[in-house]
Amino acid sequence: MRMIDDETALPEALLGKRWHELDIYQAPEWYDVDYAGYRGEEAFYRLVLERCAKGGRLVVELGAGTGRLALRFVAAGFRVHAVEPAPAMRALLLEKAAAAGLAGSASFTVEDALAATFAPPERPSVVLFPFNGLLHLRTTEELHASFRHIRETLAPDGRFALDCTGPYWDAMLFGPTAWGRADERVHPATGAKVLTCDRSGYDATTRQMRIDIRYLIEGTDEGVQIELRQTMWTWQQVLAALNACGFVVEQQLGDVDLAPFDEGSPRLLVCAACR
Ligand SMILES: C[S@@+](CC[C@H](N)C(=O)[O-])C[C@H]1O[C@@H](n2cnc3c(N)ncnc32)[C@H](O)[C@@H]1O
Known part of the structure; x- marks a missing residue:
């Protein structure tokens, strides 16, 4: 390069x-x-969780990083399974969770896995892949394998929500x-x-x-x-992969302020149901 x-x-x-x-x-x-202080897409995911993960149903966050979103969702009363493959990110996430009194908590679990391999304790009602996480999937095969695994792991009435920037x-x-x-x-x-x-x-x-x-x-x-x-996935590729892997897009927004999506949008935020 x-x-x-x-x-x-x-x-x-x-x-x-x-x-x-x-x-x-x-x-x-x-x-x-x-990024720790950035809250941009939190409102979008919170609305998805309010709609689909109430009543103690499980939420999975793929690529949970240092817990920027996951720990706030736990604090808001949701049960979260955080998937994070990078050892150093996971270590800081666990440190923050312990400081928040969540060590050994039933409402917060952490797994060392990938979007294509994660194995939550039960079928989740929502899987989140926030903040450009899917830009770390390098090939179409990896993108499809990840989306297929998410589809197979979700509860039948589950939702998959993601957000990503367009190509630079x-x-x-x-x-x-x-x-x-x-x-x-x-x-x-x-x-x-x-x-x-x-x-x-x-x-x-x-x-x-x-x-x-x-x-x-x-x-x-x-x-x-x-x-x-x-x-640099194009949005068309992301939307086509969702369709090919058994999802139907239910909500498609164009920015973190929940603006409608159009060709000039700075971001793509999607909530998809299982077809
Ligand atoms: C941009 S960070 C987002 C972290 C967190 N979700 C946030 O919003 O701050 C992307 C995270 O995805 C993780 N990641 C990379 N490849 C992944 C994969 N194949 N499956 C799941 N997570 C992955 C990275 O280790 C990193 O922590």
Whole structure:
């Protein structure tokens, strides 16, 4: 994958620093710097759960990460089975669950598995695959195997809800971008000011987008460079895979504010029933 290796493009505050390179899901603390406080799609999933998972029925979250959504749904009274394959993400999820008094709780279980292999304690009424989780499925076979397994695992009256961004057409069309988009974050655990910037590259043969993100705590000399890889599924491919795997789309929205879906929408949010 061609990436632009030009340190001079960095904002001044990030010049001349040392960088430790990690995969994004080996660095849950840094995942949380960017996303722990983000609530965008929560309202959509909450409405699905209110409609379909009341009365103690089981909810599965695939790719539950550090528990950004899962732990809030448990706190709201839902019974959640969190599926998370990345050991470091799962470890932070378990740590947060223990801090919330959920260790050994019947309302919260955690499994090391994939969307194509998970085995919940009972048939769930809802399976969620939020926040671009399905962009980690790399081939059409993996996408279909995952959707088929979800369909076979769900209760007959169950629902499958997901959300994903569309392909990053500009980055795909115009080639790799140099370090840029400098910004600031607040570390969710320490409150420290974090400086960040990113660059991206795209490989058309594998449909893989690679985004490198650097984080530096202000005033320090060593930062972290994390790598995120996503498959640029088109929405047509996602919708076709749902149809091919036995789902019928019941709700299709175009953004986290529940706007209707159209060709120019920034996101696809879908709730599908079993056909
Ligand atoms: C973008 S994060 C979303 C985390 C969490 N759901 C959230 O909303 O913050 C995607 C998660 O999916 C997990 N993941 C990657 N491949 C997966 C797969 N094949 N099946 C299930 N989860 C997967 C990653 O380890 C990561 O924690």
